[in-house]
Amino acid sequence: MEPTRRATWFSRHRGVPLFSVLGIRIVADYSWFLIVALIAGTLTLGWFPTELPGRGTLQYVILGIITAFFFFASVLVHELSHSVVAVLSGIPVRRITLFLFGGVAEITKEPADPRTELKVALAGPATSAVLAAIFWSIVVLMGDSTGRPGLQLAFFYLAFANTALLVFNLLPGLPLDGGRVLRAVVWAVTKNIRRATYVASMSGKAIAGLLVILGLFAILSGGNVIAGLWFIFIALFLRRAADTSYRQILLKEALGGVRIMDVMTPDVVTVPPTISLAELVDVYFLRHHFICYPVVDGTRPVGVISIRDVKHVPRDRWSETSVSDAMSSFSPDTTLRPDEGIPAAMQKMAASGLGRLAVLDGDRLLRIVTRRYIMSHLQIRTDLSG
Numbered sequence: 050m051e052p053t054r055r056a057t058w059f060s061r062h063r064g065v066p067l068f069s070v071l072g073i074r075i076v077a078d079y080s081w082f083l084i085v086a087l088i089a090g091t092l093t094l095g096w097f098p099t100e101l102p103g104r105g106t107l108q109y110v111i112l113g114i115i116t117a118f119f120f121f122a123s124v125l126v127h128e129l130s131h132s133v134v135a136v137l138s139g140i141p142v143r144r145i146t147l148f149l150f151g152g153v154a155e156i157t158k159e160p161a162d163p164r165t166e167l168k169v170a171l172a173g174p175a176t177s178a179v180l181a182a183i184f185w186s187i188v189v190l191m192g193d194s195t196g197r198p199g200l201q202l203a204f205f206y207l208a209f210a211n212t213a214l215l216v217f218n219l220l221p222g223l224p225l226d227g228g229r230v231l232r233a234v235v236w237a238v239t240k241n242i243r244r245a246t247y248v249a250s251m252s253g254k255a256i257a258g259l260l261v262i263l264g265l266f267a268i269l270s271g272g273n274v275i276a277g278l279w280f281i282f283i284a285l286f287l288r289r290a291a292d293t294s295y296r297q298i299l300l301k302e303a304l305g306g307v308r309i310m311d312v313m314t315p316d317v318v319t320v321p322p323t324i325s326l327a328e329l330v331d332v333y334f335l336r337h338h339f340i341c342y343p344v345v346d347g348t349r350p351v352g353v354i355s356i357r358d359v360k361h362v363p364r365d366r367w368s369e370t371s372v373s374d375a376m377s378s379f380s381p382d383t384t385l386r387p388d389e390g391i392p393a394a395m396q397k398m399a400a401s402g403l404g405r406l407a408v409l410d411g412d413r414l415l416r417i418v419t420r421r422y423i424m425s426h427l428q429i430r431t432d433l434s435g
């Protein structure tokens with residue numbers, strides 16, 4: 050049971066939660082702090098002293114930090130705009146994870162049609178274009194004779210960075226926004242999401258190849274070695290992500306015919322709602338080694354109790370607290386019907402953070418479905434087809 054708990058912990062808490070906007074949690078992956086420090090450091094130690102010589106160290110530090118802050122705010126606003134359009138189109142977004150190469154919105158399901166895909170994909174670049182226009186306008190309005198060259202330089206950097214974000218994201222290959230635009234267009238024309246994803250994914254790999262060539266050129270021509278390495282690093286990341294997006298579609302297709310009833314665990318141990326938590330721990334957790342049990346009152350399934358629920362109750366109250374007091378009641382978001390598909394199970398597991406869900410047929414508990422059981426089922430299917 051230990052690996053399951055750890056896997057759940059890892060997938061739910063990787064990174065540092067920052068804050069929430071519109072019900073979307075903003076989480077910073079550990080790698081993100083590295084890039085923030087790198088950008089702030091480059092601005093403070095390199096860019097500002099070169100462009101604006103003869104100032105005090107403190108001024109460079111302040112300018113560097115302010116500029117880095119607005120740069121990362123720009124990236125976040127870009128990512129948020131994708132999410133807001135997704136939510137408005139009926140696609141729930143749980144959280145945005147900021148990491149080394151920007152941000153990923155954890156969109157819990159794929160857009161249902163090319164038009165929605167296009168709207169969600171274009172929201173980010175449109176926002177970056179607006180931000181770039183705002184920052185360029187400020188630079189122009191401040192004019193040549195500004196008494197604040199430091200601030201004007203900061204705005205210049207932000208204008209340039211947002212323009213670069215816009216152009217880079219519009220490159221027409223997955224996983225970039227431009228790749229999603231390309232996929233939406235091919236999808237609309239061919240009515241075939243698999244072919245559309247294949248085209249956009251191949252295009253993404255071609256773009257990654259070009260970036261590698263550019264990076265090698267920068268290094269071998271005696272130009273900027275750091276920039277060259279950075280290009281290659283980004284290219285490798287893009288290549289992998291392009292591959293993944295195509296494989297996800299193939300997997301989804303392979304799963305098309307699989308129903309929940311095909312991947313249910315062979316047996317299930319249930320507990321009555323009336324026993325105490327102390328008894329639950331002694332008789333069930335320590336004997337059966339499952340970390341989660343459906344609670345059944347007579348023949349009626351009423352909820353589910355897991356180690357997590359038990360741990361919320363102080364240990365000295367385990368003998369006087371009943372299972373029904375501590376359990377989580379069933380809801381459509383935490384249960385499955387036998388005729389649902391695997392994607393539904395994956396979505397509900399992702400959205401609820403639960404690794405196992407009960408399968409109910411009307412008022413009857415059938416069995417449970419666990420993430421690990423689905424994974425091994427998938428493994429066997431892909432091994433057989435490959």
Ligand SMILES: [Zn+2]
Nearest residue numbers: 173174218226
């Ligand atoms: Zn984007």
